[in-house]
Amino acid sequence: MGIITLTTDLGYKDFYQAALKGSIISLYPNAQLIDISHNIAPFNIQQAAFVLKNAYRFFPDETVHLIGIESVFSENVRYVAIRHENHYFVGADSGIFSLIFECKPDEIVELNIVQDLKFLHFPLTDIFAKAASHLAQGGKLGEIGDPIDDIVLKNVLQPTITDNTIRGSVIYIDSFENIITNISKELFNKVQKGRNFELAFRRNETIKNLSWHYNEVENGEKLCLFGISNHLEIALNRGKAAGLLGMGLNDTILVTFFNKRD
Amino acid sequence: MGIITLTTDLGYKDFYQAALKGSIISLYPNAQLIDISHNIAPFNIQQAAFVLKNAYRFFPDETVHLIGIESVFSENVRYVAIRHENHYFVGADSGIFSLIFECKPDEIVELNIVQDLKFLHFPLTDIFAKAASHLAQGGKLGEIGDPIDDIVLKNVLQPTITDNTIRGSVIYIDSFENIITNISKELFNKVQKGRNFELAFRRNETIKNLSWHYNEVENGEKLCLFGISNHLEIALNRGKAAGLLGMGLNDTILVTFFNKRD
Amino acid sequence: MGIITLTTDLGYKDFYQAALKGSIISLYPNAQLIDISHNIAPFNIQQAAFVLKNAYRFFPDETVHLIGIESVFSENVRYVAIRHENHYFVGADSGIFSLIFECKPDEIVELNIVQDLKFLHFPLTDIFAKAASHLAQGGKLGEIGDPIDDIVLKNVLQPTITDNTIRGSVIYIDSFENIITNISKELFNKVQKGRNFELAFRRNETIKNLSWHYNEVENGEKLCLFGISNHLEIALNRGKAAGLLGMGLNDTILVTFFNKRD
Numbered sequence: 001m002g003i004i005t006l007t008t009d010l011g012y013k014d015f016y017q018a019a020l021k022g023s024i025i026s027l028y029p030n031a032q033l034i035d036i037s038h039n040i041a042p043f044n045i046q047q048a049a050f051v052l053k054n055a056y057r058f059f060p061d062e063t064v065h066l067i068g069i070e071s072v073f074s075e076n077v078r079y080v081a082i083r084h085e086n087h088y089f090v091g092a093d094s095g096i097f098s099l100i101f102e103c104k105p106d107e108i109v110e111l112n113i114v115q116d117l118k119f120l121h122f123p124l125t126d127i128f129a130k131a132a133s134h135l136a137q138g139g140k141l142g143e144i145g146d147p148i149d150d151i152v153l154k155n156v157l158q159p160t161i162t163d164n165t166i167r168g169s170v171i172y173i174d175s176f177e178n179i180i181t182n183i184s185k186e187l188f189n190k191v192q193k194g195r196n197f198e199l200a201f202r203r204n205e206t207i208k209n210l211s212w213h214y215n216e217v218e219n220g221e222k223l224c225l226f227g228i229s230n231h232l233e234i235a236l237n238r239g240k241a242a243g244l245l246g247m248g249l250n251d252t253i254l255v256t257f258f259n260k261r262d
Numbered sequence: 263m264g265i266i267t268l269t270t271d272l273g274y275k276d277f278y279q280a281a282l283k284g285s286i287i288s289l290y291p292n293a294q295l296i297d298i299s300h301n302i303a304p305f306n307i308q309q310a311a312f313v314l315k316n317a318y319r320f321f322p323d324e325t326v327h328l329i330g331i332e333s334v335f336s337e338n339v340r341y342v343a344i345r346h347e348n349h350y351f352v353g354a355d356s357g358i359f360s361l362i363f364e365c366k367p368d369e370i371v372e373l374n375i376v377q378d379l380k381f382l383h384f385p386l387t388d389i390f391a392k393a394a395s396h397l398a399q400g401g402k403l404g405e406i407g408d409p410i411d412d413i414v415l416k417n418v419l420q421p422t423i424t425d426n427t428i429r430g431s432v433i434y435i436d437s438f439e440n441i442i443t444n445i446s447k448e449l450f451n452k453v454q455k456g457r458n459f460e461l462a463f464r465r466n467e468t469i470k471n472l473s474w475h476y477n478e479v480e481n482g483e484k485l486c487l488f489g490i491s492n493h494l495e496i497a498l499n500r501g502k503a504a505g506l507l508g509m510g511l512n513d514t515i516l517v518t519f520f521n522k523r524d
Numbered sequence: 525m526g527i528i529t530l531t532t533d534l535g536y537k538d539f540y541q542a543a544l545k546g547s548i549i550s551l552y553p554n555a556q557l558i559d560i561s562h563n564i565a566p567f568n569i570q571q572a573a574f575v576l577k578n579a580y581r582f583f584p585d586e587t588v589h590l591i592g593i594e595s596v597f598s599e600n601v602r603y604v605a606i607r608h609e610n611h612y613f614v615g616a617d618s619g620i621f622s623l624i625f626e627c628k629p630d631e632i633v634e635l636n637i638v639q640d641l642k643f644l645h646f647p648l649t650d651i652f653a654k655a656a657s658h659l660a661q662g663g664k665l666g667e668i669g670d671p672i673d674d675i676v677l678k679n680v681l682q683p684t685i686t687d688n689t690i691r692g693s694v695i696y697i698d699s700f701e702n703i704i705t706n707i708s709k710e711l712f713n714k715v716q717k718g719r720n721f722e723l724a725f726r727r728n729e730t731i732k733n734l735s736w737h738y739n740e741v742e743n744g745e746k747l748c749l750f751g752i753s754n755h756l757e758i759a760l761n762r763g764k765a766a767g768l769l770g771m772g773l774n775d776t777i778l779v780t781f782f783n784k785r786d
Contacts, residue, residue, distance in 0.1 A: 001554070003549060010437075011437035012300070012301050012536070013301040013437050014313065015298065015299070015314070015491075016490070018267065018297070018298040018317040018320070019316070020320075022318075022319075022325075023320050025265060025296070025322060026321065026322045029322065032549070032553075033296075034542065034545050034546070034549070034557075035542070036539065037536060037538070037539070038536070039537040040537075042437075042438055042500075052539070054539040054543070055542040055546065056546075057546075058543040058544075058547050059546035059549060060549060060553065063546075072475050074475070074477050118474070118475075121474075121475075121488075121489065121490050122490045125320060174537075174538045175535035175537050175538050175566075176566055212643070212645075213596050213597050213598070214596050226645075228649075272699070274536070274561060274562070274563050275698070275699050276575065276699055277561070277575045277576070277578040277579035277753075280558065280559070280560040280561065280582070281582040281752065282582075283582075284558070284579060284580075284581075284582030284583035287527060287556070287558070287583060287584060288583065291525065291527075291556075291584065292525070334737050334738050334739050335737050335739075336737070380736070380737075381736070383736075383737075383750075383751065383752050387582060
């Protein structure tokens with residue numbers, strides 16, 4: 001049974017995600033469908049990318065990840081299928097793929113299975129379902145599209161770095177209201193070089209220790225850690241950090257590292 | 263694997279939809295369960311009908327669609343199973359089926375698999391799960407019910423038509439806040455006869471062009487189109503139309519068609 | 525296909541529940557995953573226990589129920605797998621199991637499949653997924669853990685009883701806003717002994733009849749019944765009882781029974 005995961009902004013109230021599932025099941029009755037999320041905020045490709053980037057590695061090789069966001073036809077849109085790290089991805093080339101992958105993906109095709117795209121009302125059922133079903137059954141990329149060289153690149157705010165500081169920003173608030181930043185564990189370690197640090201945010205808030213688990217501080221106390229996303233995260237033990245600390249998307253944080261003599 | 267879809271107002275928070283799924287799986291371990299939605303507003307059979315009417319055709323023939331809304335026992339309730347256009351439907355005959363089908367369904371039975379309905383606490387697990395499992399495994403309608411002639415009819419507001427106008431109303435607001443009316447593409451085309459038109463709503467809002475895609479106007483601009491439901495829909499490109507245009511369920515809209523000389 | 529149900533507070537927005545599903549599917553590709561709910565309120569083990577306690581019996585024997593709440597590592601936490609009434613349960617021994625089972629479960633092991641628990645970031649993917657996959661494929665408890673004698677007990681408010689009264693409290697509000705109390709049908713019957721009763725709550729609200737179905741009173745009228753959870757429940761026919769009657773979690777209710785001569 002081939003696995004197809006779904007990441008969309010279609011919600012759980014309407015018939016849209018069901019139409020997508022019905023289309024896939026009609027083409028490939030044994031597909032194993034897994035919802036990553038249909039609760040992506042409408043049109044928010046950053047959020048969709050963050051969610052899928054962190055989820056896809058948990059699935060087996062050869063899993064097909066269908067992305068249903070920003071897929072309305074326009075003159076410039078390309079619908080693509082991608083193979084990367086032995087996973088497949090299908091979606092509109094809106095720039096989202098450059099947010100999911102750290103580097104250029106292994107193989108990219110522009111889908112050619114529908115002749116006249118501009119009369120498609122709902123690309124998810126009309127073209128993405130076909131491409132995903134094909135790949136989940138072991139079909140090849142070359143059979144559904146023409147090779148292209150690269151994906152659309154989308155710029156996002158990157159942390160700024162000096163010898164002693166990393167200035168980052170908030171990229172995601174999860175449903176526990178943990179505050180997730182764009183500072184990866186790899187980057188943090190590279191700049192830290194074993195030194196002590198102070199994480200500062202808002203006017204006067206500081207954290208000086210890295211926790212491993214949320215419950216290493218008292219209930220309601222703040223902490224920072226590298227969570228399951230491997231990004232630096234500010235949280236309150238059993239508390240809603242974003243609301244209580246007044247932090248939101250794109251807010252900045254500053255990490256300062258101290259030389260031993262400081 | 264037989265497919266059983268679920269459309270209910272049970273929500274995702276409680277144990278009710280899980281109890282329904284467990285009941286089906288206990289009877290038919292290989293059932294492939296697909297949630298159409300459990301987020302139908304409580305007791306809202308119009309909403310459930312709209313969602314299922316638009317979703318079911320995307321599924322393969324022989325799919326069983328279980329409807330879990332308005333199913334509490336009363337003296338007058340009938341629990342039915344229906345075959346229509348090679349799909350099966352199971353639910354309470356509350357009038358919902360007359361909202362799903364355009365015409366009298368192909369075959370209807372009143373379920374007779376439970377002797378004393380009035381002690382059923384939860385018809386979904388006690389009778390609907392049994393009927394759906396039976397049908398999904400290839401069982402016949404005649405084995406679980408007695409043939410009846412027709413379903414309960416429920417009246418809903420239909421558009422009113424003159425030679426030059428269609429007066430319709432809002433029947434659904436989706437999670438993007440697109441505004442969906444009761445004017446079907448078929449009806450629109452029949453009255454339009456190729457003429458120009460003006461769609462008017464609220465005090466002064468008008469739209470004079472039919473779009474094919476949401477993004478044919480600027481971001482935030484209003485448009486109308488026939489969406490995936492094939493009903494006339496008012497939307498804002500990437501905007502929340504219902505909230506921003508102040509439109510809600512049952513609000514009226516007027517389409518006026520112009521003769522060439524006008 | 526082994527069945528694994530999931531009951532967590534991970535929500536449907538983030539990648540966490542998808543990571544859990546991907547981990548299980550990677551270990552056991554044929555697992556049949558059923559969401560009981562991911563909408564448990566964060567850290568609310570009473571709510572999780574109520575939901576799972578009422579759901580699990582609807583599933584077939586040998587089903588594995590994975591509980592993903594309050595599972596962060598701490599010095600005192602034990603991760604356990606339990607066999608009870610031919611169902612399996614996997615989770616953190618936070619006290620939740622004492623709320624799910626009426627008595628000591630049939631068999632309990634402390635999981636020993638991960639050596640150094642304290643570096644686990646996400647026990648759901650790292651240890652619970654492994655244990656659940658093992659059990660769902662027919663593996664034995666003894667192969668993944670060491671037998672232990674008992675589970676952590678968590679006290680919850682029990683009804684107080686006299687010859688003529690039961691004083692109970694609200695333990696759950698469902699998505700229809702039905703008000704569910706901690707008075708079981710068994711307890712009610714034992715104290716009632718066939719007598720008439722009056723259920724009193726808030727200042728002046730009383731109910732004197734037990735209904736079988738929600739619709740035995742007029743729309744909007746209050747009633748009480750033993751719902752599908754077999755607990756005494758206060759509801760409004762087609763109305764939102766909790767909000768309209770002003771009742772919330774932990775509010776008390778009093779049932780008084782009358783001797784024939786009263």
